[in-house]
């Protein structure tokens with residue numbers, strides 16, 4: 001199977017390999033389609049009971065990525081919600097020589113001065129403001145807003161509808177839950193979890209789980 005096809009403009013469009021056939025995988029697949037990517041070459045999933053993704057070949061467990069790279073597959077994306085696992089697998093794929101393109105829904109609005117790291121995905125209606133920096137393997141989920149000058153380290157997940165004010169900092173592999181709001185300038189530490197609907201008005205220590213309005217430690 002040819003993994004790379006020339007487009008009408010002569011640029012190479014890659015048949016990407018997707019990792020993960022769950023709910024987030026379905027969201028990424030729709031985003032690829034809406035953004036005009038060619039159909040993915042296939043999907044890998046370690047769950048033997050996985051039904052795969054509709055219309056996309058299920059090519060086996062994750063370990064198959066190595067052989068597929070040797071067969072000429074050039075690009076991959078880890079579509080898993082687990083931040084630590086997504087980061088580890090994304091870096092493994094990079095070490096195998098896969099390109100990890102940014103996948104961006106056409107409705108996402110990204111300031112020209114913003115930077116998005118390899119392997120990240122921007123789902124519909126995401127907004128990223130001026131001079132914001134987003135690391136590798138991030139999920140910027142449906143409708144979230146990352147305001148100007150914010151700094152997001154690798155493998156974060158900003159859930160649907162969450163709003164980060166200007167200059168917010170998010171540590172690696174942290175999760176900002178559905179609809180949370182973060183006051184401008186606050187810092188959320190690595191591996192922290194901000195619960196659904198939280199209003200974060202002060203810094204959150206690494207690894208802490210917070211929730212409520214205003215947000216307080218939950219565990």
Ligand SMILES: CC(=O)SCCNC(=O)CCNC(=O)[C@H](O)C(C)(C)COP(=O)(O)OP(=O)(O)OC[C@H]1O[C@@H](n2cnc3c(N)ncnc32)[C@H](O)[C@@H]1OP(=O)(O)O
Pocket residue numbers: 141159160176177178193194195196197198209210211212218219
């Ligand atoms: C497309 C998508 O769906 S992307 C999805 C992204 N995921 C999310 O946004 C989920 C974020 N997760 C949450 O908000 C979770 O509720 C967590 C992580 C904050 C807590 O989860 P758990 O550790 O399982 O806590 P659990 O549900 O057992 O609740 C523990 C206590 O915290 C309280 N609590 C749980 N979540 C919250 C919250 N968001 N705000 C305030 N209090 C909360 C519970 O009421 C409970 O209180 P109690 O002990 O007085 O009864």
